[in-house]
Amino acid sequence: MDFNALLRTCTCARALKRLHALLLVSGRSGDVFLYTKLVTIYSLLGDRRSSLLSFDQITGKNIFTWNSLISGHTRSGRHSEAVGCFHRLVTETSVRPDAFTFPAALKACEQPADARRLHAWILKLGFQWDLFVSASLVHAYSRSCLMADARKVFDDMPVRDLASWNAMISGFCQNGNAAEALSVFEEMVKRGVGVDPVTITSVLPVCPPLGNLPVGLSIHSHVVKRGLDGDVFVSNALVNMYSKSGCLGDARQIFDAMPERDLVSWNSMISTYEQGGDSNTAFEFYHRMKVSGIEPDALTLVSIASAASQIGDAQNGRSVHAFLLRRGLDSARILVGNAVVDMYAKLNxxxxxxxxxxxxxxxxxxxxxxxxxxxxxxGSAREAIDAFHALQEQEVITPSQGTLVAVLPAYAHVGSLQQGMRIHGLSIHIGLKSDVFVSTCLIDMYAKCGRLGDAVLLFREAPRRSSIPWNAIIAGHGIHGHGEQAAKLFREMEEEGVKPDKVTFISLLAACSHAGLVDQGQSFFQSMHSKYGIEPTRKHYACLVDLLSRAGDLDAAHDCIRSMPMKPDASVWGALLGACRIYGNVELGALAFERLSEIDPENVGYYVLLSNMYAKVRKWQGVDEVRSLVKNRGLKKTPGWTSMEVGTEVHVFFTGSFSHPRSEEIYKELRALLERMKALGYVPDHSFVLQDVEEDEKEHILQSHSERLAIAFGIINLPPGTPISIFKNLRVCGDCHSATKFISRLTEREIIVRDSNRFHHFKDGLCSCGDYW
DNA sequence: ATAGGGTTAG
Incomplete structure (x- = not known):
């Protein structure tokens, strides 16, 4: 029987197994020639066990046998096994490796030490003059980031083929040394070595990170000149080069001109559109891809998941998830699982x-x-922090830049300075303190935890070439009410030649608004478009409306809303309603509320504002109506709470609660304070109580507001004269605001209250906001 | 009978 011919026809595992069984009983069991072929075919079919079994059955293994085993492991991604086999071969047998052994083993090298050890064997056995062996060595070194060694081997090669040159290029690319990669490419062209599709696909990806479009274009013309543009890999690389350089049109043109397209071609276009924020076109390409008969892979679905979350398409999102589960792609790659987690998170x-x-x-x-x-x-800062703690318990996983950028805003949100400082320490420890994003989050955290001075110090040390840290420090000054400082920083930013962006103007306008800098704010809003070419968004209009209306010019604010080129959203009407409450403008307030209840009917905050507005002008009927509206619609007032950090502990106080262990003392202190405050002229303002209760009950509610519990706790807990710093989840209550002024005078303490909107520094009976809030 | 270099990515 001609087993050799039969083996050649075996393309499926079952046929191969049958033949293997036949071999066992045919008297040719363990035949080197036939069984080596078995090793190869089993390994090609992905059957590691049978491949190893056949290998063991061979008597008199020769170098062909070993080479088959090593390359089988390598091909299947079992790199350390391949390297291990090589060592067994050279140390435990008398079989001598040949020129085929080294490329297979070198391909499996993952550690720099592996490459060095193999290099030593190559020298020992005299294979350094073999072209294939040296070229593989160049590649193994470059993959291990040992570019100096790679270069040395490359320079010593008497003859170099294209593959060796290509290996140098891809080595430099993978080590992030784009400039070197490009210079190797230029040398190739200069020396007339020639280029092939592999060269092009290796070198093109370095252009976008270098920001070097001209080189990309010249490579493209090279491609056309040499007629390489028919190669799918080359076209794919061109598509990616153009799309990453921001030339979407050119990318599209290449794609459209491709005679045939593969999975990568489609994936590239889909991810390009998705990353460019054009989810609809991404979906369109996804459908065209399926129509053209190409099956999506994990990467396709990563892009599609992200596209679905971008357009808030929960239905498509779920179907992407279902598709992944059906195809069993979820367990295949972490990438996909992460993308689905991200997708659901973005779909809220x-x-x-x-x-x-x-x-x-x-x-x-x-x-x-x-x-x-x-x-x-x-908005679930607590859960974010809990998840971060759970991560820290996983000792195998080291926090990365992304971790710090994720958790710092959560600490900033709950005003947890001590924990935030711990992260600052961690950032230094893992060498990320001068990362732009990490420093910006630290600046933001210090500012939001009341340490504006530290935020400024950090800002002065941070890399400041991009607008990102500037935006954070400007916003930081804004929430502390330092509008003039914010404007000064903006001018400094301009002088340093840093281009402001959309976020810069939101920070700046908010800062002007908090500080009552109406004229400056308006002129910034004007210049945003005229001088910087930035189109105002709804958020910018919301800031402007806030600025005008808070300053009392409610009509101008209303005109501003009417002049908006887009439909105003809740933040815009919310700003107006907030001001109507301050000034008691019932008509406009009712109008704003009407719009708000169309846009965001579930948000209780607006009902509270409306009720407070009616109370302000003593329209008790209005207050009653709002109260029953809240009741009828089944809405619950967001519970107010205030937190205070003492050392590493965080104390949380809820309005009217006795849950704190020192509640008795706290309420006793509050009663004593109330008497002394009243003697100084404090009159409780019951209009801030939304609940439908008797007057004396209202007074009790006011006196047990969470911010007061926290302040009282600070008074009895902290040594006299120490500032008290607290964080309130909602906006601070108006009556508590005036009470705190009295308390700061009576106790001769600085009291710093951060609420969901800004900072209030109380000192000697006054507040830094000048009651302008 | 056995071999080296390539494109997409959160």
Whole structure:
């Protein structure tokens, strides 16, 4: 029987197994020639066990046998096994490696030490003059980031083929040394070595990170000149080069001109559109891809998941998830699981995000960062912090830049200075303190935790070439009411040649608004478009409306809303309603509320504002109506709470609660304070109580507001003269605001209250906001 | 009978 011919026809595992069984009984069991072929075919079919079994059955293994085994391991990604086999071969047998052995073993090298050890064997056995062996060595070194060694081997080669040159280029690329990669390419062209599709696909990806479009264009013309543009790999690389350089049109043109397209071509276009924020076109390409008969892979679905979350398309999102589960792609790659977690988080469905996260077989640092960011961006700072703590218990995973950027805003949000400082320490420890994003989050955290001075110090040390840290420090001055400082920083930013962006103007306008700098704010708003070419968004209009209306010019604010080129959203009407409450403008307030209840009917905050507005002008009927509206619609007032950090502990106080262990003393202190405050002229303002209760009950509610409990706790807990720093989850109550002024005078303490909007520094009976809030 | 270099990524 001609087993050799039969083996050649075996393309499926079952046929091969039958033949293998036949071999066992045919008297040719263990035949070197036939069984070596078995090793190869089993390994090609992915059957590691049978491949190893055949290998063991061979009597008199020769170098062909070993080469088959080593390359089989390598091909299947079992790199350390391949390297191990090589060592067994050279140390435990008398079989001599040949020129085929080294390329296969070198391909499996993952550690720098592996490459060096193999290099030593190559020298010992005299294979350094073999072209294939040296070229593989160049590549092994460059993959291990040992570019000096790679270069040395490369320079010593008497003859170099294209593959060696290509290996040098891709080595430099993978080590992030784009400039070197390019210079190797230029040398190739200069020396007339010639280029092939592999050269092009290796060198093109370095152009976008270098910002060097001209080189990209010249490579493109090279491609056309040499007629390489028919190669799918080359076209794909061109598409990516153009799309990453921001030339979407050119990318599209290349794609459209491609005679045939593969999975990568489609994936590239889909991810390009998705990253460019054009989710609809991404979906369109996804459908065209399926129509053209190409099956999506994990990467496709990563882009599609992200596209679905961008357009808030929960239905498509869920169907992407279902598709992934059906195809069994979720366990294949962490990448996909992370993308699905991210997708649900962006669709504001943290319960599903958590379920997918919990179900992941393995989690990497990105999985955790995605979860933490999801919680933080859905306003669940506590859960974000808990998730971060859970991550820290996983000793195998080291926090990354993304982790710090995810958790710092959560600490900033709850005003946890001590914990934030711990992260500052961690950032230094893991060498990320001069990362732009990390420093910006630290600046933001210090500012929001009341340490504007420290925020400024950090800002002065941070890299300041991009607008990002500037935006944070400007916003920081804004929430502390230092509008003039914010404007000064903006001018400094301009002088340093840093281009402001959309966020810069939001920070700046908010700062002007908090400080009552109406004229400056308006002129910044004007210059935003005329001088910087930035189109104002709804958020910018919201800031402007806030600025005008807070200053008392409610009509101008209303005109501003009417002049908006887009439909005003809740933040715009909310700003107006807030001001109507301050000035008691019932008509305009009712109008704003009407719009708000169309846009965001579930948000109780607006009902509270409306009720307070009626109370302000003593329209008790209005107050009653709002109260029953809240009741009828089944809405619950967001519970108010205030937190205070003492050392590493965080104390949380809820309005009217006795849950704190020192409640008795706290209420006693508050009663004593109230008498002394009244003697100084404090009159409780019951209009801030929304509940429908008797007058004396209203007084009791006011006196047990969470901010007061926290302040009283500070008074009895902290040594006299120490400032008291607290954080309130909602806006500070108006009556508490005036009470705090009295308390600061009576106790001769600085009291710093951060609320959901800004800072209030109380001192000697006055507040830094000048009651302008 | 056995071999080296390539494109997409949160």
């Amino acid at each position: 469905d943290m319960a599903s995000a958590r379920r997918v996260f919990d179900g992941l077989h393995t989690r990497d640092v990105i999985s955790w960062n995605t979860l933490i960011t999801g919680y933080a961006q859905n």
